[in-house]
Amino acid sequence: MTNETVLWMLLLCLFPSCATDTVPIGTFITECQDRHFWMSIKSSFLGKKFRFDVQDGSGVHTLSGQPAAECGYTVVLDSLGDLVLRASYLACHVENEKDTAFRLLVWLVNTDVDGEETTYPLQLSCPLRHPWKPREIVCEENYMEVSTMKQVPTNIQKGMDWTPTPPVLLEEGLREWRVAFREPRNQQGGMERPPMKEQTLSVEMAQLLGYHIGTTETRVLLRCAYGSRLSYKLQEKGIEVEVVNATILYKHHWMLLKVDTSVACTTSKAYMDGDNILLRFPKILSSLVLPPHKDMGLRLGVERSFLSDCTTRQRGYDLQEQDGAVELRIPFGAEGGFIKSQVVDGQYTQSYFLDLFYMLQWEDFQWSLTEYRSFRPLSVHLPKPPVLVNETSLSESMFSVSLGLFPLDVSLSSVTVGDRPMSWVEAEQMGVHLAHVPFPNGSHAYLLQTPFSHPLVTQQYLGEGYRRYTLVLTFVLSVPPNSDLYQHPATVEADVQDVVLPRVEGGCTAKGVRLLLHNGTMDSQWEVYVGGRRLDWELVELGGYALETRQDYFSMLVPLYALGMAYEGLSLQGLVVTISVTFVDRETAREEHSFNQRCVFPVKELLVCLPDNTALVIVDTSSRTQTPPVEPKLTSLLDPTCVPVETKGARALYTFSLDSCGTVTTLEEDYIIYTNKVQFWPKVPVGLKTLKSPYSQFSVPVGCVHPVNGTRMLTIYQPRTLQTWPYVLASVSHHNHPRAEPHPFIGGRKRNKLPAVG
Structure with missing residues (x-):
């Protein structure tokens, strides 16, 4: 039979502690092989320490180390960690019935963490399936074994010789056997057939050197562990082989028989x-x-x-x-x-x-058949670095990556997406799908899927409408038996032409310039600049911008004299202003889109102080209470030679340097104040000086304020401030403000409860 049922020997519990009814089914598995017993014990059943003992008529014997090898026992842990015992049918302590049936009583001794031993007896019984061959050689993991047919001279095997000898008085027995060992004279090795030297030893001496010499009813046996004293190594076709070259000599009645018991095993590794x-x-x-x-x-x-x-x-x-x-x-x-x-x-x-x-x-010439097992x-x-397979679907806007292939002992512990570690359950809750993918060969992989739009997926604008989605993740895998963690980082990118850039519409109103900023698909990617100034809540507040939010755009009214306006020129036809809106990539600082809106605003009176120390003034003489009205062509600055450069109707336009035209300069704290006047003094004839002139005097103060140290800025004064000059320094002052934290379209923080924008 191929599978031997374990027989529990309840009556053989000779040890202090013997368990027979606490073993799960399938823990012990035994089989009868061609030439050996085979037994396996599940790793989950093994204690902190364990060993095998065998029992025969002479007592109980522990299997360990070289003695176990010399006796024909191999005890190993297999790749699954299960304990495996292989025992030769010709091993020591095996009950041999005419070389056709074999029995072995084995005890598993299990020691727990407290040092308490529990023993489990198992009786193994196997029949001989196939007849013995004339010579059989076994190369086990820890020993070499050769057994040959034992025959009498009347039917001698070719590999045996016999020599008649004088009668001896000693009884025939194993102690009288001799073993002739041959070794190379040159111990350097490497030759296939080196010159040999021979020495003959008694069985007792051979056993002291690690050789088990035995005989059964039909077989002669030699067994030894690898690396024994009289073994040597040579090269066969470039492969290392360990050899024991031995002949056993024994007597049969009046004859001396000898049998070749040489054995050789390959020792090279894969x-x-x-x-x-x-x-x-x-x-x-x-x-x-x-x-x-x-x-x-x-x-x-x-x-x-x-x-x-x-x-x-x-x-x-x-x-x-x-x-x-x-x-x-x-x-x-x-x-x-x-x-x-x-x-x-x-x-x-x-x-x-x-x-x-x-x-x-x-x-061969010696043996009619040799059977060699190794x-x-x-x-x-x-x-074996795991392989990351990228099956990301651009059409579905979905990242899909799998990591594998892994054997059954590897499990996924967690994943980290972006900088967020998460378990399986947390991943599903956050929109990251994880799945176990099995394959027919028993291996498996792990699948991760998440949409491009997931908050933990980063986005980068590449230009020309292309956007790069980047998924940064780390698979954390647990490897037994100590649950060691292996981290496999990965970065997956997908470039898609799906970016809709924001756009701007503009128009001129009576109060300023209205801008409509239409949202794109990457609002957080852009910084918006108005007139070269970054759009943030401080600019909105200081400029007095009026905001109105809609679903896919927001409108912004920029007042005429607000920060962000660029003034191209001033004439009697009006004030020419331009406002520019620019979208800049936050990461590359590259300008991606710009828009300019130009408007001409009629003005009645205005004073403009330019950074180049020049002033422009429009005055309306009809706005005063003079009767009759003053002719604008007759007006001048403090220096009568500084007259208007242009007049139309009741208005006059002056342009002059603050260092000319009678301008008076004074210093107050950290400012330089420039003052002048647009005036009209009627000329009265000498003879009429005592009489009242029909022309009243006309005088409008004008001037500019600039810092003593620092950059001079464009400053515009509205008509209502002209009469109170110089006590009101400025109505609108264009200057830079500190940068604020970024925010889609409008950076920084809202102040004074300004309306939010989309």
């Missing part, structure tokens, strides 16, 4: 060759074969079962023979193996384990 694991081993071991040689085939097995040629091909295994050496290439992660994840120095690493064995059979569990470690 290694990565590109994406494949490469294992090389000799097809013919020269130390075991005496020509002529006949190859009887190679069989490959994984996890205790031989593979068919079809299965081997389906799994991608490539088996080739090259110049007497077999090359086996197995894709990393191929079916049949097991991948385990690790985090090493912050990097994600995968280890691939494959429970491999193979069997060779051949005929257990070669493969273990390779490879940095």
Whole structure:
């Protein structure tokens, strides 16, 4: 049978603590293999410490280290962490029934954290499935074993010789056996057939050197651990092989028999060759074969079962023979193996384990058939950075990225989007979709999806209507057994031509310039400048801008004399003003859109002080109470030679330098005050000086104020301030203001409860 049921030996509980009814089903699994017992115990059942003991008629024996290897026991933890025991049918302490049936009593001793031991007895029983071959060689993980047929001279095997000897008085027994070992004279190694030297030892001495010599009803046996005292290494087709070259001599009645018990095992390791694991081993071991040689085939097995040629091909295994050496290439992660994840120095690493064995059979001059088994569990470690697959859909405006592929032992702990870490539940609540994506081969990936419009997705304007959406994220993965965290950062970008730029409409009103600012699709991307000044709430307040918000635009009325206006000229036809609106990219400081609105405003009276120390004045003589009205052509400044440059109707236009035309300069605190007058003094004939003149005097004070130190600015005075000059310094003063914090279209903070804008 292929699966052996565990037999609980309730009557054999000889240990102080023996448990027989507390084991979950499936914890212990046993099988009978061709030439050995096999047992596995789930890792979840194992205590802090554990061991195997075996029991025979002489007592209980603990399996550990080299003694276990010499006795034919292999105890390992497999790739899943389960405890595995393999025991040769010819191992010590095995009850052997005529080399056809075998029984072994095993005790699992489990020690908990408190040091208390609990024992579990298991009786293993296996029949011999296939007859023994004349010579069988086993290369286990921790020992080498060879057993040969034991025959009498009447039916001698080719590999045996017999020599008649004089009668001896001693009884025939194992203690009288001898073992002849051969070693290379040159211990440097590397030669396939080096010159040899020989020494013959008693069985007792061989056992002291680590060799188990035994005999059963039909077999002669030699077993030793790797690296034994009399072993040596050589190169077979460039592959390292460990060899024990030995012949056992024993007596049968009056004859001395000798049997070749040489054994050789490949010790070279598998290694990565590109994406494949490469294992090389000799097809013919020269130390075991005496020509002529006949190859009887190679069989490959994984996890205790031989593979068919079809299965081997389906799994991608490539088996080739090259110049007497077999090359086996197995894709990393191929079916049949097991991948385990690790985090090493912050990097994600995968280890691939494959429970491999193979069997060779051949005929040669010595033996009619040799069966050679080699257990070669493969273990390779490879940095395996996960692959980020970007399946972002521009048409759906959706980021879609997956990270993989991972084995079953890796799980997603959390993600960080932008600078916001979040669990699975939090991610879904915030509009970030996470999903687990399984694949038929048992691996899996993790999918993350979020729209371009998500607040944690950053946007950047590239120009020409293109916008770049950037998703910055970090997958945080948990790797057992210690829940080590591996962080995989990623940045995903998508460039889309979907930007609608803001636009401006303008018009002239009686009170100023009205601007309509239509929203675009990236309002937060732009800084708006009005007349070269950044639009913020301070400018809105100081300029007296009137705002009105609509769904997709807002209107802004800029008064005639407000900050942001540019004055192109002043004439008797009116004041020519221009207001410019510019949209500037916050990140690149590049101007993306501009708009200019030009208006001409009629003015009756106005005083303009220019930074270049020039003044422009329009006065209306009809606005005064003079009777009869004063002719504007007759007016002048304090210097009578400074007359109007233009007149029309009752209005006169003056332009003059503040350093001329009789201008008086005075200093008050930090300001220089320039004063002058537009005046008319009627000329009265000498003889009429005592009489009242029909023309009354006309006088309008004009002037400018500039700082003593600092930049001179354009200043405009409205007509109502002219009569109170110079006590009212300015009605509108154009100057710079500190920058405020950015905000879509209008930066800074609102003040004085100004209306909000969209």
